[in-house]
Structures are given as C-alpha cells and as structure tokens.
Amino acid sequence: MRDFQYYTPTKVLFGRNTEEKTGALVKETGAKKVLIHYGTGSVIRTGLLDRVKASLEKEDIPYVLLGGVVPNPRLSKVYEGIAVCRKEKVDLILAVGGGSVIDSAKAIGYGALYDGDVWDFYCGKCKAKECLPIGVVLTLAATGSEMSSSSVITNEEGWLKRGYGSDLGRPKFAVMNPELTLTLPDYQTACGCTDILMHTMERYFTGEASMEITDSLAEGLMRTVMHNALLLKEKPYDYDARAEVMWAGSLSHNGLTGCGGDGGDWMPHKLEHELGGMFDVAHGAGLAAVWGSWARYVYRDGLTRFRSFALKVCGVKEEGSDEEIALKGILAMEQFYRAIGMPTNLRELGVEPTEDQLAEMARKCALGVGGAKGSVKVLREPDMLEILRMAL
Amino acid sequence: MRDFQYYTPTKVLFGRNTEEKTGALVKETGAKKVLIHYGTGSVIRTGLLDRVKASLEKEDIPYVLLGGVVPNPRLSKVYEGIAVCRKEKVDLILAVGGGSVIDSAKAIGYGALYDGDVWDFYCGKCKAKECLPIGVVLTLAATGSEMSSSSVITNEEGWLKRGYGSDLGRPKFAVMNPELTLTLPDYQTACGCTDILMHTMERYFTGEASMEITDSLAEGLMRTVMHNALLLKEKPYDYDARAEVMWAGSLSHNGLTGCGGDGGDWMPHKLEHELGGMFDVAHGAGLAAVWGSWARYVYRDGLTRFRSFALKVCGVKEEGSDEEIALKGILAMEQFYRAIGMPTNLRELGVEPTEDQLAEMARKCALGVGGAKGSVKVLREPDMLEILRMAL
Numbered sequence: 171m172r173d174f175q176y177y178t179p180t181k182v183l184f185g186r187n188t189e190e191k192t193g194a195l196v197k198e199t200g201a202k203k204v205l206i207h208y209g210t211g212s213v214i215r216t217g218l219l220d221r222v223k224a225s226l227e228k229e230d231i232p233y234v235l236l237g238g239v240v241p242n243p244r245l246s247k248v249y250e251g252i253a254v255c256r257k258e259k260v261d262l263i264l265a266v267g268g269g270s271v272i273d274s275a276k277a278i279g280y281g282a283l284y285d286g287d288v289w290d291f292y293c294g295k296c297k298a299k300e301c302l303p304i305g306v307v308l309t310l311a312a313t314g315s316e317m318s319s320s321s322v323i324t325n326e327e328g329w330l331k332r333g334y335g336s337d338l339g340r341p342k343f344a345v346m347n348p349e350l351t352l353t354l355p356d357y358q359t360a361c362g363c364t365d366i367l368m369h370t371m372e373r374y375f376t377g378e379a380s381m382e383i384t385d386s387l388a389e390g391l392m393r394t395v396m397h398n399a400l401l402l403k404e405k406p407y408d409y410d411a412r413a414e415v416m417w418a419g420s421l422s423h424n425g426l427t428g429c430g431g432d433g434g435d436w437m438p439h440k441l442e443h444e445l446g447g448m449f450d451v452a453h454g455a456g457l458a459a460v461w462g463s464w465a466r467y468v469y470r471d472g473l474t475r476f477r478s479f480a481l482k483v484c485g486v487k488e489e490g491s492d493e494e495i496a497l498k499g500i501l502a503m504e505q506f507y508r509a510i511g512m513p514t515n516l517r518e519l520g521v522e523p524t525e526d527q528l529a530e531m532a533r534k535c536a537l538g539v540g541g542a543k544g545s546v547k548v549l550r551e552p553d554m555l556e557i558l559r560m561a562l
Numbered sequence: 563m564r565d566f567q568y569y570t571p572t573k574v575l576f577g578r579n580t581e582e583k584t585g586a587l588v589k590e591t592g593a594k595k596v597l598i599h600y601g602t603g604s605v606i607r608t609g610l611l612d613r614v615k616a617s618l619e620k621e622d623i624p625y626v627l628l629g630g631v632v633p634n635p636r637l638s639k640v641y642e643g644i645a646v647c648r649k650e651k652v653d654l655i656l657a658v659g660g661g662s663v664i665d666s667a668k669a670i671g672y673g674a675l676y677d678g679d680v681w682d683f684y685c686g687k688c689k690a691k692e693c694l695p696i697g698v699v700l701t702l703a704a705t706g707s708e709m710s711s712s713s714v715i716t717n718e719e720g721w722l723k724r725g726y727g728s729d730l731g732r733p734k735f736a737v738m739n740p741e742l743t744l745t746l747p748d749y750q751t752a753c754g755c756t757d758i759l760m761h762t763m764e765r766y767f768t769g770e771a772s773m774e775i776t777d778s779l780a781e782g783l784m785r786t787v788m789h790n791a792l793l794l795k796e797k798p799y800d801y802d803a804r805a806e807v808m809w810a811g812s813l814s815h816n817g818l819t820g821c822g823g824d825g826g827d828w829m830p831h832k833l834e835h836e837l838g839g840m841f842d843v844a845h846g847a848g849l850a851a852v853w854g855s856w857a858r859y860v861y862r863d864g865l866t867r868f869r870s871f872a873l874k875v876c877g878v879k880e881e882g883s884d885e886e887i888a889l890k891g892i893l894a895m896e897q898f899y900r901a902i903g904m905p906t907n908l909r910e911l912g913v914e915p916t917e918d919q920l921a922e923m924a925r926k927c928a929l930g931v932g933g934a935k936g937s938v939k940v941l942r943e944p945d946m947l948e949i950l951r952m953a954l
C-alpha cells in the first residue's frame with residue numbers, strides 16, 4: 171500500500187427537497203454574489219432553477235445567470251463565465267446540473283482568479299493557486315464531480331478533451347435530491363451508472379495492491395451500483411434505487427475508493443476522452459464501448475485483481491483457472507452493460523472511425539508523460555491503437 | 563432510508579513519517595499559537611512529541627504544552643486547558659495521542675470560546691456555537707475521534723461520562739502514521755479494534771433499513787477489521803495490518819457507515835459509558851463485555867440485520883432458521899472477541915458490580931429523553947438492568 175492524502179471537505183445534504191436549503195448553504199459560506207451556472211434548459215423546464223433562485227432570494231443573496239453548458243463542456247463557455255464573474259464580482263459559483271455543469275463551474279472558478287489562460291491548467295502548463303468557491307445542486311448521478319477534485323473541459327480548437335484536478339476545486343457543498351433524477355431517460359441513467367462504476371474500476375484495476383479495506387469498500391460499491399442499475403432498468407421511478415446510485419456516484423470519485431492505491435489505471439477514461447473529443451459521444455457509453463477491449467488486452471498483467479473482480483463483484487463461480495475466471499468476469503461485465511442498454515464496442519456506440527481517425531486518437535491519447543500510461547499494464551501509442559481497433 | 567448530511571472536512575495525511583508534516587498543516591490553517599495536548603508520557607518516551615515540536619519550530623509556530631490526559635478524560639483537565647488557551651491566546655489545539663487526548667482537546671476547544679461551563683454541552687443544557695480549530699497526530703487506532711464530531715468526557719463529580727457531538731469539533735487535519743501504533747500492547751490493540759467495530763455495529767444494528775450501499779461498506783469494513791485484528795494478534799509489528807485498522811477506525815466513525823440510517827442504536831456504548839464512569843475500565847473491553855448480552859436481549863427485534871451480520875460479516879453458513887443463523891452470528895462475534903483477548907462478560911472484564919451498583923448504572927443510563935433509548939429495540943431502565951445482569 172502507498173501513503174495517501176484523503177480530503178473530502180464537501181458538505182453533502184442528501185434527500186428529498188434539499189434544494190430548498192441551497193440559499194442557507196450559500197449563506198453559511200459567507201458569499202455575497204452568486205453565478206448560477208446551468209445547462210441547456212431542463213432545469214428551467216422542471217422548475218428547479220426557479221426553486222433554487224427562490225431559495226437564494228429568501229436569504230437575500232444576489233445572483234447572475236449563465237446557462238448553455240453542453241455535454242463535454244466547452245472552453246468557450248468557460249471563458250464566458252470567467253468574464254461574467256469578473257464583471258459582476260461573483261464570489262461563489264453555483265452549479266445546477268450534472269457533471270458537465272460542475273466541471274465548467276470549476277474551470278470558471280480557476281480562471282476567474284488567474285491572470286493567464288485557464289487552459290494552462292488543463293494542458294498541464296501550470297497549477298491553479300486559487301479557485302472561487304463552488305456549490306452544487308446535483309441533477310444527475312454520474313461523474314462524481316460534486317465531491318471530486320477533477321474537472322474535464324473540451325477545447326474546441328483541436329477538440330482536445332483534457333482533465334485537471336486540484337483540491338481547490340472541490341465543491342464547498344452539494345445538494346443531492348435523488349427525486350431530481352427520477353425522470354432521466356434510461357440511456358442517460360445507464361451512462362451515469364457506467365461512469366460511476368468506472369471511477370471505482372479505474373482505481374481497482376492497478377498494477378499493485380492497495381489496501382484490503384479499500385478493496386472491500388470498492389467491491390461493495392460496485393455490487394451496489396450494478397444491482398441498482400438493473401433495478402432502474404425495470405423501475406426508473408424507484409427513489410431508493412436512484413438514491414443508491416446517486417450516493418455511490420459521489421463516493422466513487424471523492425477519493426475513498428483509491429486510498430492506499432497507486433492512483434489508478436485510467437486508460438479506459440483516457441481512450442474515451444479521445445473518443446469524446448472527436449465524436450462527442452456520451453461519456454458513460456464511450457467508457458462501456460472501450461472497457462472490454464482494454465480489459466482483454468491487459469488482464470494477464472493484472473490476473474489477481476481481474477480474478478477478484480470476477481468472484482467478488484460479478485458473482486462468477488470459483489471454477490477453472492485464474493485466467494478462465496478473469497475472462498468470465500470480463501464477459502459478465504459486458505453482459506451487464508448490454509443488460510442496461512450500454513454498448514460494448516464502437517459499432518454499438520454508433521461510431522465508425524476510419525483507420526486514420528483511430529491513429530489520430532491513439533496519437534493524442536499517448537501525448538505527454540513520455541507516451542507511457544496505465545497501471546495494470548503500461549501502454550504506449552501502438553497498444554492504444556490496438557485496443558481501439560479491438561473495440562471497433 | 564432517511565435523508566442525511568455528510569460532512570467530513572478533516573484533511574488526512576496517512577503513511578510513514580507523516581508527523582513531520584504537522585507544522586506545515588498547522589501553517590495551512592493560519593494558526594498563530596498552538597496548544598500541544600497529550601497524555602501521560604508515552605509520546606515523550608517515544609520521541610514523538612519532540613518530532614512534533616521540531617515540525618512546528620521549523621515553521622516558526624509558537625506553542626505551549628499541556629500533558630496529563632488520562633483514559634476516560636477528565637473534566638478537570640479540560641478546565642485546565644481552557645485556562646491555558648485563554649491566558650496564552652491559543653488559536654489551535656494540537657492533540658498528540660489517541661481518542662482521550664482528542665476528546666479532551668475538543669472539549670477545551672468548545673470551552674475556550676464559551677462564557678459558561680463547558681459541561682453545559684455534555685449534559686445537554688445547550689449547544690456549542692464555536693470551537694477552536696483542532697489538529698491531530700494520532701497514536702492509537704480506536705475511537706475515530708480524529709475525524710468524528712464526537713467527544714466523551716468524564717465529570718469526576720458523580721463520575722458521569724457523557725458525550726457531545728458537533729461538526730464544529732471535527733478536526734481540521736489528522737496525521738496518521740500506522741508506525742506509531744506498532745508497539746502497542748496486545749490488549750490496547752484489541753480494545754481499539756473492538757471500539758472500531760462497535761462504531762460501525764452501532765450504526766448497522768438499527769430498527770429500520772438504511773441504504774444498501776451503506777450496509778455493503780459497513781460489512782466490508784467490519785470484515786477487514788476482524789481479519790486484521792486476528793492478524794495483529796499473531797504479528798503485532800505488521801505495518802499493513804496496523805494501517806488497515808487505523809484507516810478503518812477513522813471511516814468507522816466519520817459518518818460514512820451511517821448514511822441513510824436512523825442514527826444508530828448506541829445502547830452498548832451507553833451501557834459501557836456507565837461501566838467506564840463507575841469502574842474506569844478500558845472502553846473497548848467494556849464494549850466487548852456488554853455486547854453479547856445486549857445482542858441476545860434484542861436480536862429477535864432485529865432479526866433481518868442480525869441474520870445479515872451473521873452471514874456477511876461473521877461467515878456463518880446459510881443453514882437453519884433465521885433465528886438460528888442470528889444466534890450463530892452472535893456466538894461467532896463472542897468467539898472473535900475471545901480470540902483477540904477481549905472479555906465477553908463483566909467477570910472476564912475484571913469487574914464485579916453489586917446489585918446496587920448495577921441498579922445505579924441502569925438508572926444513570928436511562929437518564930434523559932424520557933428514559934427510552936436504542937433503535938433495534940427501545941430499552942428502558944428495567945431492560946438496561948436486565949442486560950447488565952446478563953453480562954455479569
């Protein structure tokens with residue numbers, strides 16, 4: 171096991187009608203002017219934005235609005251938000267939405283207090299020293315951004331999708347009402363569950379052992395998400411199942427499932443980032459589409475962990491060789507993805523990249539850190555290309 | 563499941579030599595003068611106190627010292643600490659020790675900023691509005707006080723042992739180096755493991771279901787602690803096992819294993835508090851001594867959860883009636899306690915209360931909230947007396 175830092179300062183209010191307490195939570199932070207940041211309209215249609223505004227007004231907290239965040243949030247919108255924050259002297263950004271909105275809010279928070287170009291942080295040029303406080307009213311269980319240190323932004327110039335992580339960006343508070351997710355379409359629900367699972371899987375599949383307690387928490391979390399994702403396929407309006415998935419989403423990416431580990435593998439995420447940058451696919455679906463190919467390419471190098479995953483998470487019986495058990499686990503995971511309507515390859519994802527596009531994605535994916543990435547098995551550009559080809 | 567708030571702001575530095583970063587962590591908080599609070603000398607003998615002092619000196623942070631905290635920390639020492647903090651204008655209390663030292667530090671933190679008697683908070687008269695920031699260098703895995711909101715103090719006047727909980731008292735940071743626990747005597751190690759287990763068990767055994775994810779995390783945590791407690795009985799110098807237990811100790815009491823639950827049962831703790839108040843026994847041993855009797859008295863009212871505990875935590879086979887399985891789980895837990903050298907009744911604990919003393923403990927235990935306490939089964943004074951008699 172490795173030494174670690176664990177820091178999850180986000181105050182979570184979880185349950186029905188908790189969005190009505192948003193104003194009180196903002197007030198606790200001492201903020202004087204809020205930017206309410208949101209997406210493309212669903213929070214208006216459902217009346218959520220009005221309830222949040224009313225909650226701020228009740229506490230006499232002034233606010234300005236900036237909507238229009240799209241999935242795979244864009245750098246241009248971040249620049250727009252930075253300009254608004256500076257002009258309006260905003261001192262807290264309230265993200266009302268899912269991961270895209272929260273990630274955009276974090277980027278705005280970093281950029282508003284930085285003299286240079288906020289992309290500097292995302293392209294690895296330097297590290298942020300400050301961030302405006304972020305608050306969240308969560309409408310989608312998926313990215314875990316409501317408690318995490320990370321943020322992913324797409325630069326339209328070159329369609330580069332890049333992540334940046336800093337404890338400074340961890341939200342001060344997060345309001346989580348599972349009722350807000352009851353009406354989500356099946357596909358989005360399944361994408362969210364996949365993303366949640368993958369945040370723990372990325373930390374679970376590593377080249378070295380982490381901690382027994384971390385593994386046991388991770389395995390329990392993954393079993394819970396799989397069970398409830400299948401429940402939601404049958405009963406999308408089940409509050410309890412929505413709540414299980416929503417809370418798992420936060421715990422899956424707040425650091426808990428990585429304590430003592432090496433930081434995780436993250437190759438499925440990195441490959442999906444290239445897919446998402448080039449084709450604008452849903453993040454969760456992209457992850458499901460590449461995971462099986464990645465797993466089959468690397469599992470021999472992480473046989474112990476793939477075997478444990480099969481036995482403890484996928485319910486595979488302890489029969490046959492370690493390799494057979496590991497492969498049965500990968501198969502079981504792909505069957506689970508299909509059962510919740512997720513793709514297990516690029517064709518099912520609805521994407522047919524040319525060989526040139528595959529090569530371009532592999533090339534971009536290998537950029538930085540000497541071109542060698544991953545933990546279960548260290549991969550280079552030719553490995554990445556091969557996995558993408560396998561995923562066709 | 564119930565709505566919940568989750569708030570664990572403590573920044574944890576976990577691993578070897580992390581105590582050397584204490585000064586840097588204090589500096590991050592902006593504190594100008596520190597009270598170093600500790601126990602009865604082991605931190606001096608091991609040189610830990612010197613290393614912590616050196617770390618503060620390196621950052622030019624002045625400090626004053628107050629040692630002498632005993633197990634079941636006393637109110638008189640808290641008063642002494644409050645006086646020192648006021649006189650010396652201390653703005654951060656650094657607890658170097660285990661749960662007793664941390665609990666004493668929290669009480670001093672509340673009292674230093676309060677005009678009245680700090681016991682007001684512990685006897686339920688009113689709630690604290692402020693607390694001096696607390697930092698921790700942990701030397702014992704047990705109470706989880708390093709991340710928790712709670713603090714337990716014994717008032718020598720009447721030997722009342724009472725707890726108070728507030729998010730204001732949650733430490734700002736905690737330095738956790740498992741190496742500092744390598745030389746602990748077996749008995750103290752076993753007491754710590756029992757306390758850790760019981761923090762999750764109190765939240766797990768409830769009258770209503772919490773969340774599937776919370777149960778699965780709790781079960782994984784309990785399995786991990788039991789496994790590593792047995793390992794440590796054989797190999798006390800095993801760093802990894804010490805680390806598993808230390809991190810489990812924090813997660814067991816920081817709120818994670820109670821999310822969505824009803825707040826827990828806490829009757830074993832309440833009964834032990836009376837034992838500890840009257841006989842000054844080790845907290846963990848006291849818990850082990852009363853748990854079996856409590857469990858046998860209440861299990862029929864919580865059969866589903868006692869059955870799950872037997873199957874998922876204690877490894878009992880799924881054979882026989884629910885009641886048989888539940889009883890086998892209780893028996894397995896008592897066997898585990900014996901295996902790590904813990905008592906399973908008062909005689910084994912080395913305590914032989916008279917009938918009058920039993921009645922006195924039951925009477926004190928039932929004080930407040932109309933005398934009805936517990937979740938699996940609501941207990942009143944006669945129930946408490948009966949459980950204490952069963953535990954003889």
